Amino acid sequence: MSNTNQSKINSARKSKDFPGIKITLPDGSKKEYKKGVSGYEIAKSIGEGLARASLAVVVDGEVWDLDRPIDKNCNFKILTGKDHEGKKVIWHTAEHILTQAMLNLYPGVLMAMGPATDEGYYFDFDSNKRFSKEDFEKIESEMKKIIKADLPIVRKELSVKEVRKLFKGNKYKQEWLDEIEQNKEKATIYYTGEEFADLCAGPHVRSTSQVGYVKLLSIASAYWRGNSENEQLQRIYGTAFQDKKELKKHLNLLEEAKKRDHRKIGRELDIFEIDEDIGPGLVIWLPKGNIIKEELENWAKETEEKWGYVRVTTPMITKEGLFHTSEHLPHYKDSMFAPMNIDGEKYYIKPMNCPFHHKVFSARPRSYRDLPLRVAEYGTCHRYEQSGAITGLMRVRGMQMNDAHIYCTKEQAVKEFIDVIRLHEYYYKKLGIKEYQMELALRDPSDDKYHGEEEMWVEAEDLMRKAMEKSGVKYKVEQGGAAFYGPKIDFQIKSVIGREFTASTNQIDLFMPGKFNLKYAGKDGKDHVPVVIHRAPLGTHERFIGFLIEHFAGKFPIWLSPVQVRIMTISQKLEKKAQKVVDEFKKAGIRVELDNRAESIPKKVREAQLQKIPIMLTIGDKEIENNTVALRTLDGQVKFGVKVEKLIKKLRENIDDKELKFKF
């Protein structure tokens, strides 16, 4: 802190009527400032450098503009380009710069709306001109001009009337203003320089030069306000970083992500195929992919047996009545495959297993002693997903679900649900999935798609919240994402490249048991309605393996690798002897291949590397003589003179323990 500033504060403090405020810094230390001090002034009082680097501030968890006066005691943090929240402020401003550049270059364009996202920003435009990537260079250079001009960004609160004038002829802004007017909110405007203004809640950086380096990434279309009834706008995506190197790193990451695309790796490693003649979203598991699928399935079977599940198999089609009972039909008819007429009855292909498992429950009289009853099945389901929604393995029309339904008493529900969360944690840990979170999706009470009594919803939500609080896993709440029959919890998992997927949907269901008239005899000899927990930790084979391909970049842990060992001969003369070694691995239940082609060792190695085979072994005369192999692992490390017997033992251990990394 500079001396003059400090002395000013000191002298102010001495005066009786010092209207001071206390701010608490992230390290817990407190500082006192005059009421109405701005974040910028605080940053300056700490150091000139910090003032220059600061982009915005966090006041009691809310991100504020640097120049906004602070008039209360608060927790306070300065944001720079190093903080993720700071980056978001940059992206927000970059989004305005994009808009300004677009208006400069293409005067007829109408600006609609756009936010900062977790990786950058986008903005939706309405224009007769079709924009393409070829226009990006021009737009970017206009953006750079604006950044270079270092225009100040100033927030203004104006009356709705004044703002309406500003956006005359822009129906999107006018519509937005209607809403502001209705909610009796104030309209805030951010000016960039004198010429450009946008309706925006902020916050923004102080001037355009703080944005640094910008890059436009893609162009797509989007409905105005996300409603498919509305007109479609052109959406331009971009990103920005203060540090040029960081931008480059981010762009590299995007390139890397492309290389990891499960569709690309799936083809290269012969995992799956989707054939035009069969149909979109219908997956063929090739022999190698099928190994992965079966390994996962066996793992789930073993694990779930230990966790007290029983397994069933239920049919793939059913009379339509079943889905009337469950009330699925009115909601999902359009996303089910059309029914077939058999013996004068309509039969549907099942889109989910739930009603079938309810029938498993009601197939026999149940007592409280039978509960909890955990019914599991890797059920094959088909959903007629919208053609535009289908993508590789991630969204398909035929899928196999790691499904189960737990029937229990209300008293058991919380514990059972916590166990379900623990089961997720177990699976994810074993697979090295570190980043995941739960999302509690509640109903939107204003939407009439939701069935069941008010009481039921409150109780179901209450049980789920209790279970989540107790489990300690972090979660966020989303209003309006619930299933029609109850709130749900999604597990969002993030791959190492940052792509996020909903892997599993779970529910505590108080609706279906009533619909299916499920009951058990309680201690009191009376009938009671059980609670149903829906759960699917490994989701569907399709999506989960798609995720795993990207997560591991095709370099699966040994236990999941379709080919675990490839043995390469140095000379074809060694074929018979090498075959004996191969047989030893086979005897130990290890998936092994022999490469005895008349190719060079470097070539054989390269191909094995590209096939991402975890264990590569070369055999020459020396190795045959000593019953050893030369071991190469996927990371390129080579070890000569490894005893075959020892290696097999180690591999067996690694496979049995489902080790993520080869332990030798």
Add this chain to the structure above:
RNA sequence: GCCUCUGUAGCAUAGUGGUAUUGCGUUGCCUUGGUAAGGCAAAGGUCGAGGGUUCAAUUCCCUUCAGAGGCUCCA
């Protein structure tokens, strides 16, 4: 489903109003090698499908199928 874009051999690509380029892979021959590509040769394509314009269409237009990026949807 909607918007925009794309579709050339198994894969990745070049190109054009006069039936097509290159690399990898495949097959054959030579080579029998020590940790990310040994050499030579050959085969492989009704340029997604159907229709139209044209003397002539893989190229231009329409339709359709499939894919991509988004949006909407996701029990």
